[in-house]
Amino acid sequence: MSSRWNEAEATEIVRRHDVREGALLPILHDLQAAFGYVPEPAIPFLAHALNITRAEVHGVVSFYHDFRREPAGRHVLKLCRAEACQSMDGEALARRLLDRFVLDWGGTTPDGRVTIEATYCLGLCASAPSAMLDGEPMARLNDESIDEIAREVSR
Amino acid sequence: MTTRFFVPRDAAARAVGADKVAIALREEAGRRGIEIEIVRTGSRGLFWLEPMVEVETPAGRIAFGPVAARDVPGLLAGGLPIGLRHPLCLGRPEDIPFLKRQTRITFARCGVVDPLSLADWRAQGGGRGLDRARSLGPAKTLAEVTRSGLRGRGGAGFPTGIKWQTVADASADRKYIVCNADEGDSGTFADRMLLEGDPFALIEGMAIAGFAVGAAKGFVYIRSEYPDAIRIFGRAVHLAEGDGLLGAGAGFDIEVRVGAGAYVCGEETALLESIEGRRGQVRAKPPLPAHRGLFGRPTIINNLVSLTTVPWILAEGAEAYASFGMGRSRGTMPIQLAGNIRQGGLFEAAFGVTLGELVDEIGGGTRSGRPVRAVQVGGPLGAYFPRALFDTPFDYEAFTARDGLIGHGGIVVFDDTVDMARQARFAMEFCAIESCGKCTPCRIGSTRGVETIDKIIRGERSAANLELVEDLCQTMKFGSLCALGGFTPYPVMSAIRHFPEDFLRSPVNVAAQ
Numbered sequence: 001m002s003s004r005w006n007e008a009e010a011t012e013i014v015r016r017h018d019v020r021e022g023a024l025l026p027i028l029h030d031l032q033a034a035f036g037y038v039p040e041p042a043i044p045f046l047a048h049a050l051n052i053t054r055a056e057v058h059g060v061v062s063f064y065h066d067f068r069r070e071p072a073g074r075h076v077l078k079l080c081r082a083e084a085c086q087s088m089d090g091e092a093l094a095r096r097l098l099d100r101f102v103l104d105w106g107g108t109t110p111d112g113r114v115t116i117e118a119t120y121c122l123g124l125c126a127s128a129p130s131a132m133l134d135g136e137p138m139a140r141l142n143d144e145s146i147d148e149i150a151r152e153v154s155r
Numbered sequence: 156m157t158t159r160f161f162v163p164r165d166a167a168a169r170a171v172g173a174d175k176v177a178i179a180l181r182e183e184a185g186r187r188g189i190e191i192e193i194v195r196t197g198s199r200g201l202f203w204l205e206p207m208v209e210v211e212t213p214a215g216r217i218a219f220g221p222v223a224a225r226d227v228p229g230l231l232a233g234g235l236p237i238g239l240r241h242p243l244c245l246g247r248p249e250d251i252p253f254l255k256r257q258t259r260i261t262f263a264r265c266g267v268v269d270p271l272s273l274a275d276w277r278a279q280g281g282g283r284g285l286d287r288a289r290s291l292g293p294a295k296t297l298a299e300v301t302r303s304g305l306r307g308r309g310g311a312g313f314p315t316g317i318k319w320q321t322v323a324d325a326s327a328d329r330k331y332i333v334c335n336a337d338e339g340d341s342g343t344f345a346d347r348m349l350l351e352g353d354p355f356a357l358i359e360g361m362a363i364a365g366f367a368v369g370a371a372k373g374f375v376y377i378r379s380e381y382p383d384a385i386r387i388f389g390r391a392v393h394l395a396e397g398d399g400l401l402g403a404g405a406g407f408d409i410e411v412r413v414g415a416g417a418y419v420c421g422e423e424t425a426l427l428e429s430i431e432g433r434r435g436q437v438r439a440k441p442p443l444p445a446h447r448g449l450f451g452r453p454t455i456i457n458n459l460v461s462l463t464t465v466p467w468i469l470a471e472g473a474e475a476y477a478s479f480g481m482g483r484s485r486g487t488m489p490i491q492l493a494g495n496i497r498q499g500g501l502f503e504a505a506f507g508v509t510l511g512e513l514v515d516e517i518g519g520g521t522r523s524g525r526p527v528r529a530v531q532v533g534g535p536l537g538a539y540f541p542r543a544l545f546d547t548p549f550d551y552e553a554f555t556a557r558d559g560l561i562g563h564g565g566i567v568v569f570d571d572t573v574d575m576a577r578q579a580r581f582a583m584e585f586c587a588i589e590s591c592g593k594c595t596p597c598r599i600g601s602t603r604g605v606e607t608i609d610k611i612i613r614g615e616r617s618a619a620n621l622e623l624v625e626d627l628c629q630t631m632k633f634g635s636l637c638a639l640g641g642f643t644p645y646p647v648m649s650a651i652r653h654f655p656e657d658f659l660r661s662p663v664n665v666a667a668q
Contacts, residue, residue, distance in 0.1 A: 020410070021431070021450060022430055022431035022432035022433075022450070023432060024432030024433070025412065025413070025414075025415060025429060025430075025432060026412065026413070028415070029379075029413060029415070050432075056433070059433075059434050060432070060433060060434055063417065063434040063435060063436075063591075064414075064415035064416055064417050064434075064435070065415070065416035065417060066379055066414075066415035066416035067415060078380075082341030082535065082585075083341040083342060083494065083531055083535060083567045083578070083581070084341045084342045084493045084494040084565075084567045085341075086578075086581070087494035087495040087567055087568060087569045087570075087573070088494065088495055088522070088523075119380060119416075120339065120341065120418060120535075120585065120588075120589075121339055121340065121341045121343075121380065122166075122380050122381075123166065123167070123338060123343070123344040123346075123347040123380065123381060124166065124167045124170050124344070125341060125342045125343065125344055125491070125493035125494065125499070125565070125567065126167065126202035126203070126344070126491070126492060126493045126496070126499025126500050126501075127167050127170060127171060127202050127203075127205070127499065128493070128494060128495075130170060132380075132382075135382045136169075137166045137167070137169055137170035137383070138170050139167060139170035139171050140170075140171055
């Protein structure tokens with residue numbers, strides 16, 4: 001995963017989806033997988049490639065919480081803030097985690113090690129509180145899990 | 156002789172160490188020279204017992220749980236079969252009361268089979284629904300769904316058969332079947348479990364829908380928060396194509412689309428916009444999606460549980476399904492017990508079981524051991540119910556009559572440490588974060604709601620501000636375009652009505668805290 005915009009790579013991604021109708025979301029997902037975020041030059045590039053306006057592309061990128069405009073940290077920790085996790089003191093645990101890394105929601109540590117984001121439900125609600133670290137599910141979190149997460153992201 | 160072990164690969168089992176248990180089993184068996192085969196299944200949905208490992212014996216499967224990787228050497232220490240006296244032994248899974256009390260129709264195979272084995276799926280009745288549909292023909296297939304009384308399991312409870320009939324009656328060059336797997340409600344995981352535990356059932360259900368209404372293409376819209384489900388379902392589609400269950404020969408194709416973190420895309424018209432590559436903004440109705448849906452064509456858009464229930468209805472007959480339930484709520488509902496609950500998990504039962512039975516008897520009360528104070532039923536747009544309403548039966552109409560909704564069947568339990576004013580505030584805040592912005596009552600109302608509840612929490616003119624919140628809720632309820640703005644008043648107003656003591660704060664009280 002590089003964070004440098006590469007038009008040839010983007011062209012190849014768009015080509016992979018050209019048989020699909022309404023392919024903007026799958027394309028954006030793939031661009032983000034390739035570059036780590038949706039770089040600014042992607043907006044006019046996609047507008048031209050898909051024959052839609054820049055405003056339409058920008059509108060879609062900014063509407064969905066998943067699409068980043070900046071690169072994330074090397075690790076991404078998503079903490080669930082929805083009701084089931086609230087009922088198990090997830091908010092207090094999240095606060096302790098954020099404090100541990102001196103971050104606010106959505107922030108990345110200065111060394112680029114980890115980004116912590118809020119999410120609203122991971123479907124692990126019977127094993128709350130839950131989180132996802134680099135796409136891997138974690139549940140029944142407690143204070144020991146904070147140390148475990150800290151160890152994971154230090155690698 | 157090789158002994159088969161079953162270890163769930165469901166995300167909620169993996170989240171508590173199921174992968175490590177599988178690895179430990181393989182290693183420990185290797186060390187001891189015991190021949191084993193590890194089958195990764197979905198979850199049975201007894202999440203307080205996960206990772207729950209099952210071992211095949213001549214007397215059927217025996218379950219052990221919750222198993223940690225460090226328990227594995229002890230499990231295999233005495234060789235095979237593992238003694239039934241082992242402290243983690245749960246006996247036959249079917250005899251565990253939580254499972255024994257259920258009526259498993261939609262979830263019959265979930266947690267039992269290898270989700271990516273077509274042979275397993277067929278051996279357990281998979282494909283019989285589609286076969287019967289083909290022998291009946293489209294019209295009779297549709298009639299079967301209608302007679303079963305199946306209603307939309309996403310929350311709205313609209314009769315599935317009527318929706319299908321509308322699409323069948325429409326004439327168009329193309330029609331679509333769209334599965335809504337954008338399961339965003341906190342406290343719900345039924346769609347996720349099926350995608351990870353019995354994906355071929357959804358494929359079969361969609362193929363039946365396509366056959367009944369004359370559609371050749373289906374889309375499954377899965378939320379991005381479910382990476383395991385996306386992976387497993389994608390593999391299942393690929394396998395089904397290779398098998399001929401999908402593809403040109405079958406006359407039906409499925410494409411998976413992944414959401415991007417917008418709750419409102421669970422609203423059917425916003426979901427269609429999203430598949431079309433646009434912002435997930437709600438469409439005004441009419442036209443209904445059944446008339447003009449995806450890409451302007453007649454479209455069935457159904458919840459995943461509804462579609463996955465269809466194969467059973469076709470295989471066993473409409474009457475068999477309709478024989479379960481109460482009133483106009485026929486069949487079974489996968490109820491999801493979540494939050495602060497001792498025995499959380501998936502409980503599929505005929506409609507009619509009461510909220511109290513679910514929370515106290517089946518769920519065993521809170522995990523914290525403190526008294527239950529409130530339960531939120533039906534996700535972030537569902538009402539909070541106090542113990543006084545625990546006699547409410549799980550039934551669409553019974554919940555409506557008490558100003559609630561069953562939604563997608565999630566129940567989130569809170570103990571007596573909950574602050575209901577904070578929960579009401581969160582409902583408004585969530586609506587503000589997730590509003591698509593198209594209509595004013597939802598977009599502006601939710602932000603004003605947060606501000607006003609903040610004043611109440613600070614003890615500023617509580618009575619006057621409560622009146623204001625109530626007025627705002629009326630506007631949102633009747634003026635919003637979809638259920639996000641329209642139903643946010645349910646959690647807010649139910650919290651105020653049933654827990655008024657949490658809202659009448661004097662500035663002195665607040666200072667004292």
